[in-house]
Amino acid sequence: MMNTLLSVEHLTMRFSGLIAIDDVSFRAQPQQITAIIGPNGAGKTTLFNCLTGFYSPTAGQLKLCYEEKSFLLERLRGFEITRDARVVRTFQNIRLFPAMSVLENLIVAQHNQLMRASGFTFKGLFGFRSYQQAERAALDLACYWLERIDLLNYADTPAGSLPYGAQRKLEIARAMCTCPKLLCLDEPAAGLNPSESLALSELLLFIKQQHDVGILLIEHDMQVVMDISDHIIVLDYGRKIAQGTPAEIRVNPVVIAAYLGEEVVGGQA
Numbered sequence: 001m002m003n004t005l006l007s008v009e010h011l012t013m014r015f016s017g018l019i020a021i022d023d024v025s026f027r028a029q030p031q032q033i034t035a036i037i038g039p040n041g042a043g044k045t046t047l048f049n050c051l052t053g054f055y056s057p058t059a060g061q062l063k064l065c066y067e068e069k070s071f072l073l074e075r076l077r078g079f080e081i082t083r084d085a086r087v088v089r090t091f092q093n094i095r096l097f098p099a100m101s102v103l104e105n106l107i108v109a110q111h112n113q114l115m116r117a118s119g120f121t122f123k124g125l126f127g128f129r130s131y132q133q134a135e136r137a138a139l140d141l142a143c144y145w146l147e148r149i150d151l152l153n154y155a156d157t158p159a160g161s162l163p164y165g166a167q168r169k170l171e172i173a174r175a176m177c178t179c180p181k182l183l184c185l186d187e188p189a190a191g192l193n194p195s196e197s198l199a200l201s202e203l204l205l206f207i208k209q210q211h212d213v214g215i216l217l218i219e220h221d222m223q224v225v226m227d228i229s230d231h232i233i234v235l236d237y238g239r240k241i242a243q244g245t246p247a248e249i250r251v252n253p254v255v256i257a258a259y260l261g262e263e264v265v266g267g268q269a
């Protein structure tokens with residue numbers, strides 16, 4: 001029996017009169033893909049904003065556990081959520097550093113490790129061996145991910161000049177360079193063509209199988225969701241209305257009636 005990676009308990013987020021998330025509870029397991037679906041305005045991104053410190057929840061508990069450690073995310077500041085709890089996210093809109101090279105985007109993601117290795121400057125300045133080793137390790141990790149996303153030949157290309165689909169993959173590679181335990185992806189398939197969506201699905205399956213990370217996936221592309229998710233949480237107007245495996249969600253009448261529609265359940269996104 002796997003240990004739970006993330007426990008969301010009675011999460012509520014209010015904006016004045018509007019309840020964006022209303023008493024939502026669910027669990028996510030390590031090395032599994034947990035999809036969060038629901039129509040526009042259901043509260044999906046707000047959930048990510050609570051998990052990653054952009055919003056302070058009105059109520060509820062967000063507990064992350066791994067390797068005998070546990071973190072209450074709602075009590076941490078944003079940078080601690082990434083640095084200490086190792087939760088990382090991407091956004092609906094691409095947020096790469098467009099003028100930096102592809103490789104530099106992946107090195108910047110390892111800033112925390114490199115700063116520690118540099119003794120917060122002087123070991124780096126004086127070229128300590130331990131810092132040089134850390135630099136090499138950062139480069140190796142960046143190259144590992146560049147190979148995984150087929151961008152090794154574009155290492156020196158400005159990230160902003162890559163095709164859209166490649167930028168989406170680079171964002172995921174950049175997130176993975178932080179060595180996360182929980183990877184939160186906000187609509188990674190948005191704007192991708194069918195073959196790019198397939199490549200994305202393969203990348204996410206590779207990550208979940210080969211790396212000790214749990215994935216939370218917000219996605220409107222039902223083909224991607226149904227193909228790769230282990231577990232699906234369905235939100236509507238801030239409330240959880242269903243959860244289950246893709247097979248269960250496909251035939252859940254509440255979900256069919258409210259969200260997917262019969263055509264989409266049949267596999268047409």
Ligand SMILES: Nc1ncnc2c1ncn2[C@@H]1O[C@H](COP(=O)(O)OP(=O)(O)OP(=O)(O)O)[C@@H](O)[C@H]1O
Binds near residue numbers: 020039041043047
């Ligand atoms: N900072 C904010 N202030 C006020 N209302 C907000 C704020 N952030 C989100 N909301 C509201 O909370 C509700 C949920 O929004 P959210 O962006 O989480 O939905 P979503 O499920 O991610 O939608 P989409 O699929 O369109 O991205 C919406 O009604 C939205 O307008």
